[in-house]
Amino acid sequence: MSLEIAVHEPSCRGCELCIDVCPTKVFELDAEQRLCVVKHAEDCIACLSCAYICPSTAISHSGYHAVKNFYRDAEFCEKMGKFL
Amino acid sequence: MSEVTINTEWLSDCSGCHIAIVDLHEKIMNVLQAVKIQRCPVLTDIKDYPKATVGLVSGAIRNEHDRHAAIEMRKACDIVVAWGSCAVFGGPAGAGNIHTPEEIVRAVYLENKTTVSAAAPSSEVSPLESVVSPIDQVIEVDLYLPGCPPHPAFIFEALSALVEGRQPEVNRRSVCAKCKRQMVKTEVTAIKSNSEGIPDAEQCFLSQGYTCMGSVTIDRCLAPCPGNGVPCTGCAGATMQILTEPNRDIRTEIAERMSRLTRIDREAIVLSLERGAKSHYSYTMASSMIGKKPTFHIKKWIEDENEDYEAGGLA
Numbered sequence: 001m002s003l004e005i006a007v008h009e010p011s012c013r014g015c016e017l018c019i020d021v022c023p024t025k026v027f028e029l030d031a032e033q034r035l036c037v038v039k040h041a042e043d044c045i046a047c048l049s050c051a052y053i054c055p056s057t058a059i060s061h062s063g064y065h066a067v068k069n070f071y072r073d074a075e076f077c078e079k080m081g082k083f084l
Numbered sequence: 085m086s087e088v089t090i091n092t093e094w095l096s097d098c099s100g101c102h103i104a105i106v107d108l109h110e111k112i113m114n115v116l117q118a119v120k121i122q123r124c125p126v127l128t129d130i131k132d133y134p135k136a137t138v139g140l141v142s143g144a145i146r147n148e149h150d151r152h153a154a155i156e157m158r159k160a161c162d163i164v165v166a167w168g169s170c171a172v173f174g175g176p177a178g179a180g181n182i183h184t185p186e187e188i189v190r191a192v193y194l195e196n197k198t199t200v201s202a203a204a205p206s207s208e209v210s211p212l213e214s215v216v217s218p219i220d221q222v223i224e225v226d227l228y229l230p231g232c233p234p235h236p237a238f239i240f241e242a243l244s245a246l247v248e249g250r251q252p253e254v255n256r257r258s259v260c261a262k263c264k265r266q267m268v269k270t271e272v273t274a275i276k277s278n279s280e281g282i283p284d285a286e287q288c289f290l291s292q293g294y295t296c297m298g299s300v301t302i303d304r305c306l307a308p309c310p311g312n313g314v315p316c317t318g319c320a321g322a323t324m325q326i327l328t329e330p331n332r333d334i335r336t337e338i339a340e341r342m343s344r345l346t347r348i349d350r351e352a353i354v355l356s357l358e359r360g361a362k363s364h365y366s367y368t369m370a371s372s373m374i375g376k377k378p379t380f381h382i383k384k385w386i387e388d389e390n391e392d393y394e395a396g397g398l399a
Contacts, residue, residue: 011261013288016269017344034266052332055290055299055341056261057323076327076373079220083324084165084229084242084254 011058018050091123091136095143095150101168104233133160148210158223174370185212231304232319259298262307
């Protein structure tokens with residue numbers, strides 16, 4: 001499965017923080033609608049910087065190789081699937 | 085499918101979660117067609133714990149009574165839902181963990197500065213436990229539904245899914261995702277307190293220099309506060325990003341975003357949030373995910389603020 005990146009548009013506040021942090025300039029601002037849109041998905045390296053900075057948690061990635069994060073809160077990760 | 089039965093129980097909380105069921109209004113009829121509500125402190129007069137399919141437990145464990153009630157609910161119910169921020173994270177009562185029970189009793193009953201002092205109750209109410217605990221510290225929890233209270237839409241979806249035996253449709257987005265304020269970059273250079281000035285009604289609070297917790301708070305409310313002129317106080321608890329990553333935190337995540345939206349220095353924002361930590365962390369500090377983060381030094385932050393205050397200059 002190839003890497004995909006998506007912005008949940010109703011949640012985007014157009015703050016441009018994803019544009020600021022993306023190292024490969026994947027995003028562009030649609031000034032008219034005040035939305036950050038994915039313009040160059042092929043350049044995404046799945047660093048997830050945009051997903052973390054997005055105030056709305058509106059950016060999601062799929063089909064990337066998840067690097068094991070040794071600094072995760074293991075206790076909470078076990079509970080996360082149970083959150084409604 | 086046999087009838088779905090529900091018990092609800094109310095531990096250390098304000099009753100808001102139970103009232104949120106009533107706020108389903110006519111939608112509650114859809115729920116009632118499919119379930120039978122048994123024990124429910126606001127609706128029925130059942131005092132014991134009949135066997136039930138689903139148990140909704142609101143409130144934190146604050147005293148011996150809460151502990152007993154939580155254990156009884158676990159014994160009686162097949163599925164236990166920690167319902168509301170108090171049950172999931174400890175809620176505002178968690179701020180009590182900064183003090184000992186003796187200090188709290190002294191401040192509330194014996195040396196109260198605003199009412200006549202009186203002895204602490206010695207009967208009917210069981211004594212405070214040494215700390216406030218989210219319910220999963222005492223009983224096993226099957227599902228978590230944070231919110232203060234969770235918006236009826238989320239309760240309805242959770243109950244419907246349980247009744248229909250399917251996965252509930254939930255998202256993990258933040259309050260900003262539902263807030264319609266414009267998040268723009270500004271030239272603001274200083275943090276404002278909430279009582280300072282009149283905020284612009286269209287622009288994001290962070291852009292204006294006001295501390296708003298929308299970006300670090302999971303949306304279980306549909307953003308009514310920022311939509312009505314009040315910055316988010318984080319009542320549904322932190323986002324999954326903050327809860328899973330020990331190196332991310334309420335204060336650093338807000339500072340990261342606010343310093344990019346304004347001209348305010350990141351460190352100044354972190355310091356300001358630390359000084360107001362009792363408010364900013366109040367809903368979640370009883371939870372180990374927040375309270376035991378190695379970077380969470382609330383006692384020191386409060387002492388620092390008190391020292392500055394005594395010295396005559398609040399930072």
